Amino acid sequence: MPNELFLPVLKDGKYGFIDRDKNLIIKPKYKYVSDRFRDGYCVITYIKKIRKSVKWVFGYIDIYGNTSIMLHLESATEFNEGMSKIKINNKYGYIDTSLREVIRPKYDCAANFRQGLAGIKLNKRWGFINKTGKIVIDPTYTYVNQFFEDRALVELKNKYGYIDKNGDMIISPEFDIATDFSEGLAAIRVGDKWGYINKNGQVKIDFLFERAKPFYEGLAAVSINEKWGYIDKHGNVVIDPIFDYACNFSEGLARFNMGLNSLTRGISLPKGGVWGFLNKLGDIEIVPVYDFISDFENGYAQVIQGKNSNYIDKKGKLIL
DSSP states (O other), X not given: OOOOEEEEEEETTEEEEEETTOOEEEEEEESEEOSSOBTTEEEEEEEEEETTEEEEEEEEEEXXXXXXXXXXXXXXXXXXXXXXXXXXXXXXXXXXXXXXXXXXXXXXXXXXXBTTBEEEEETTEEEEEOTTSOEEEEEEESEEEEEETTEEEEEETTEEEEEOTTSOEEEEEEESEEOOOBTTEEEEEETTEEEEEETTSOEEEEEEESEEEXXXXXXXXXXXXXXEEEEOTTSOEEEEEEESEEEEEETTEEEEEESSOGGGSTTSOXXXXXXXXXXXXXXXXXXXXXXXXXXXXXXXXXXXXXXXXXXXXXXXXXXX
16 A cells, blocks of 8 residues: 655645655645645646646645646635535636535635535625535625634625524624634724624623734734734733734644734735744744744644745654
8 A cells, every 4th residue: 555645845846745754755746735635635736838828737636646637627725524616717616525526616706615614706795505505695795704613704894793504694794804703702803903702792802902813722812012912711911912923823832923014914924024833821832933834733833944845843843
């Protein structure tokens, strides 16, 4: 039996794969791959020259190294709940883990499945479908997020609120910006300050922060005086705001960045500076030296330096 692929690695700008014993099984040749195997597959991408034009080619590789290249795909995403979003002729649909099309590409835009439903866009409005492709929540919203804890963030008239899986509006759209629910709370912004509400819409942590992220493992990253730290679910600061940017905790550690001004970069993940990891006491576990790092998952985090990637364990040791 061939060695099972475990993780993708980036060498000189191209991706290959290693097994659990850290042997390079597939030499780097792909332009892009998804960051982990999901439901047994990674998305793979390379650039193919066809006559005088250049085409992005998408496909999938399984854990045994078998590849399925689909020349008709315009894009593909990693699997979530057994479904992968695909794009054909500028429309979105889904395939299952047999790599067969199960929901015909007919949507103007679409999101990944979560909690059995996926957001889809038709005629400039968003709603939700189930895994059979049936519309279960009519497309009436300007935008929707995925379902988290049986609540989905929706936008109407430039304000944000939350619906349940029946499509009922549980928390009316009155917030300027909001995040998904996590651990029973969601960060929301009113005016220029962020606070937290519970799943019934009651304010649980007052509007005190310049920026705020969801709770993970009991802590949430918040910005105070243009620096990032962490609060507990009572709103108490438990890790002083000394970081230029900070992310959610995963497996006991959280990414942080030093060397950039995060507040000038909107709500997306900033680029620049150097990245490291801290623990729940606020101590630096892995010194910030990396261009980019991922969250820890199954004991490993990806680190990127220039055109190369590697993985570290929780002691900061490189696996390659």
